[in-house]
Amino acid sequence: MTKFEINDCHKKTIKEICESFGNKRSELINILHKTQGHFGYLPEPVQLEIALNLNMPLAKIYGVVSFYSFFTMTPKGKFPVSVCMGTACYVRGAEKIVEALEKELKIKVGGVTQDGKFSLDCLRCIGACGLAPVIMIGEEVHGRLEPQMIKDIIKKYE
Amino acid sequence: MYKMQLLVCSGTGCRASASATIVEKLNESLKAHQLTEEAQVVTTGCFGFCEKGPIVKVIPDNTFYTQVKPEDAEEIVTEHILKGRKVSRLLYEDPENKEHIIDSKHMGFYQKQMRIALRNCGVIDPENIDEYIVRDGYSALAQVVTDLTPEQAIDMVKQSGLRGRGGAGFPTGLKWEITSKFSSDQKYVVCNADEGDPGAFMDRSILEGDPNSIIEAMAICGYCIGATKGLVYIRAEYPLAIKRLEIAIGQAREYGLLGNNIFGSKFSFDMELRYGAGAFVCGEETALIASMEGKRGEPRVKPPFPAESGYMHKPTNVNNVETFANVPVIFLKGPEWYSAIGTEKSKGTKVFALAGKINNVGLIEVPMGITLREIIYEIGGGIKNGKNFKAVQTGGPSGGCLTEAHLDTPIDFDSLVAAGSMMGSGGMIVMDEDDCMVSIAKFYLEFIVEESCGKCTPCRIGNKRMLEILEKITQGKGSMEDLDHLRNLAYVIKDTSLCGLGQSSPNPVLSTLENFYDEYVAHVKDKRCFAKQCKAMAKYTINPDVCTGCTICARNCPVDAITGEKREPHFIHQEICTHCGVCYQKCKFNAINVE
């Protein structure tokens, strides 16, 4: 993976985001949301830039980023695959779906395929319990899954 | 004037199955048949019957179409709207007698329900404030700010007996009263919409289906406690709820229902959204407040309670979505009406997210005091695939597992605690004979270990140790001593953890230890898993009478533990077998036995 190089344009974007929240430390989580929305993830130089704008210790920002599972410091795949691990999905076999995905994509949970196309993560309940077990690829929800259906679903995105 | 309306669920679940396309197709079809004057398509919030989504409900005859596909739209219009013939193949089928049910009023799923918090979900268009107003929306707020003093209003909430729906069931009126007594230049009303229990989604449904009820209730609360600012802490994973809430706030502002001098009174109130970022512990109010302040969502020692020192060290009242959703109704119908529903100490209704091995998965709202049996068999339509009921888990990771013995216990805050579980936010997961209770306990602990904030020792390390013991047990390596350690750890974690999450985290373990001790013992002593879920303990053998010698098992075995000649019965070498279960999955003749 190439290292994220921050340029002046990035810095301007971050500055604008921080300013839109009044450069307030108490708005850090909103700022991180917005920044991640823009960059797709929160690499080190981006966090440093936020620290400079908010005039707060970088360690504290990293402390927040590393606390919340929504924030990530690694870029996701073009099609992020998320498996719902809510209880309803669990009792209806979400673990087997994870296994099938790991096998199909040849990556472990948390990983990204070599071509950067897919990344695989687990998430908490997405609230589509009626369709359990459920996965999300990008914004699309696929429900009532069985392990053998995974291959065809992934194929659609290739 | 429309003679008919087609209500299409646009909750997250149904949208996932293309309900938006259904709306499109229905509209196209109505247009094609020149019925746009007669019938109207309305997108609503969740009907709760997620199992069979997407749902299209036709009114006024309450026809309830389930699992509708976009291509069914044409038939619904031509048959039902045009010719008045219901499309029977899309009607809900009774799981027992396989009969089609003609309308929702005849569905067991709805018959036992009483919808207060969900009163508008599936009825109104959540993106149109007018529809909320027609359903008496904002009348409660008008009444409160123009006719009542804050004390009077708080008294009504107290009289209603409403208790917090987020978990512990603290009396809402009392909470408001305490916050109202602290004087400060600024106070805050916070709505906890960081619903995190895996398998619970009632808050999301309310926000998606009836966002205005939350705005109204928060404004009422603001008037009562003397706050002019409301904050909704909402999960970032709920984009639709966020969007609908933003629309509703915008519309309320345009009508002047938020802003300065509401209803011409001296009371002013406005709202903002704060996003959660994926931390279950932020459901705990002090952690939630820390998170809203831009910090790590770690709980702190109470007192001081948020009522005294909360968001930005100002007095803060935190209630969850469902609690707020009840508030306007209390004022509309009166506290006496409200307190007549439910049990002695738990008034009103409770929304449960019914899931698991049950026929009718979905969101239900029932009066407190209903029994589990009524919920599971009458509303839920019984256990899926005719299996045997084993347990029901309530309260999410903080709750416990209830058994057959509890089926006839009236459910309320206190009876659930007495039974070793808790109301929690209202997740209700049904398990059948195929579920291993040790694995279920392990599942919840995995969740807790993942979600523990790491601040206090018992939760940070203790839960990890409990999980390790459970892993040991499910791998067939446990000892009876481990069970003692497990129990001691569970009690100490419960007794010493800093916040509610930690204090309740051992509940799944304790309640399964209590109710399914023999299952633990079987894992430990006999190395057996009744439900055959613990792979490490399964013994796979081939039934020579059934085996055709097709060799598919031998070819797929990753460790070459299966041998045999073509067209001859095969054999599994137990000393090599790793219990992976591939042979069992691959065999087309059911020749593999699992013990």
Place this chain on the structure above:
Amino acid sequence: MTKIKSLDDLRQKKQQLEQGMDIREKSDHPENLVQIKVAMATCGIASGARTVMNTLVEKMKKEKIAAVVTQTGCMGYCYAEPTVEVTKPGMDPVVFSYVDVKKAEEIVDKYILNNELLDGILPKNYQTI
């Protein structure tokens, strides 16, 4: 958008908007309302059921009667179309035959408002979905 500045404003607003929601409000508690079903299968429509239905809807509104007017499939009395079934709260359904605009108004005036029976009542012998 006009601001809602008082309780009266809110009530007015509500009244203005009520029509659109009326149908849903009523469908919530159909057992308390007069329920009218108009048979609208091909034969019904061919013999003017749609006009009948419109008349009934207008009439009920005019008389301020809380009612649910729905269409239903063929009731099996093709010879007597258009047919209309009326269920008053707590009473058994009654089916009227050969309903035209005039008869529709009569049904409302006589049966629904005054409990007087009219000619052309058919025995109820079907099961519908």
Place this chain on the structure above:
Amino acid sequence: METIKLTIDNRQVEVPKGTTILQAAHQAGINIPSLCYMNLPYLAQEHKPGSCRVCVVEIPGRKNLVPACATECTDEMKVLSHSLRAINARRTVVELLLSDHPKDCLICPSSGNCELQKLSITMGIREINSVENAAMSTYRKDASPALNRNMDKCVMCRSCETVCNEIQTVGALSAVNRGFMSVVAPAFEQELTDSPCTFCGQCVAVCPTGALTAVDNTFHVIRALADPNKYVVVQTAPAVRAALGEEFGYPPGNSVTGKMVAALRSIGFDQVYDTDFAADLTIMEEGTELLDRLSRFLDGDKNVRLPILTSCCPAWVNFFETNYPDMLDVPSTARSPQQMFGAIAKTYMAEKLGIKREDMVVVSVMPCLAKKYECQRDEFKVDGNPDVDYAITTRELAHLIKIGNIDFNTLKEEDFDRPMGESTGAGLIFGVTGGVIEAATRTAYELFTGKKLEKVDFHELRGMEGIRTASVNFDGTYIHIGIAHTLGNARKLLDGIRKGMYNFHAIEIMACPGGCIGGGGQPLHRGNSIVLKARMDAIYKEDFNKPIRKSHENPEIIKLYEEFLGKPLSEKSHKLLHTHYFSHPKK
């Protein structure tokens, strides 16, 4: 004051309202063990996250046990600190901590000083349940020039985080990650050297375990001493003598100067000198610099930047280089006493003793961790040879004495070697907050006014308050002085100066609470204010008894200028005794 009556373990206690159970218990002579609790009353900082759960006690009738440190007493409360339930819970909690803690106590740098070890000993823990397949939270080890981080040993009390952020406002450390893997670390769990850490060492001073420890140079010193080709001289900082005794059982507040000198000589140092000598030298340079800037300022020179800031504290230097790169021309250019000593020892002294620079080893005994970093800075080296070779802490010296099999308590007092062991009371008070500026005032007064200073003690400059201000009458001209200790207070002062809120002429800043006596290299005070106060009193007492109490009257200093340097701020002085600062902003 409203009081509250309660019973703890059947003992009646009466306490003021607002007292916690932990405090009330201590008052009643009941020592409830605690781990994460830390009280720094003189810094108005009470760290009670209530997170370790070691101090849990039972209050009959309450659903759960409560943490004694964070629970206030209420009237008629009944507290059981050693019920079966409380003991079992406490024991289980400690076992849990131990289950996620390396068990290399025998060779741990904090062995004997570890609060967790003490808990385990007190509770008599002999086995830890189901530990055989227990996962441990492990992290990358981090070594810096001054302190080591081994976060495998972190118990998440987060005292260091509080000290680093709230007291020092350095912000190098924060809790990171979540759950089992949560730990205190710099951003991205990178190394301290890449963080804004100033190496003040206060995190080490409050760490209850071996997670944060000082770099140990003891063996480098022993090796140098054993090398026949090396001539090893030692200097001891003023604050060391006020605390060293604590490591040998003396109560805090006993100055052990004579015994310390005897011990050092016995260990085998070739010359035992005193950093106080260099402190006097610092006053000559810094005081002259102050007077120079001051008189130019009073004459209306607009290019003069005032106030002048002291620069003898290396953590403070790191702090302003990181946080105030725009103000690098404000602090005095005078090197710290440690570095002045090294520079003079390896030139003037080496020449005098007839020893080549590279054959001389200068060891400094310091109450400080940042000194370890300071002596490695490139600007304090000549052709790669540092002016000061090794800085060891007070704790390391105690260790060295023990390794040398020296019975400290029976040692006869001895005096420092001359000339660099000659010092005044002014040099000595460098060890406490306000001391440097008082010493400077004693000299500057006489140089500025040309009159003899009658009253040597400036009580208005002393004390433990975080920020102190005073105006000293220089014969009609009032000199405004600001004093801050801890970097958090320094930040407040500096931000005020940036905004133009103050009109100080001179400011003294010390990074550690109480000044060097509370340094990160001292016997661990763990925030105990009584200990700090006692050390402070010891220093002032020794100053009071010194025959000479003004730096410019130090005869060896006078001789040094006559024989070698010429005069303060001379070209030679500039080369050897002054420095410049570097901007390295870090977040």
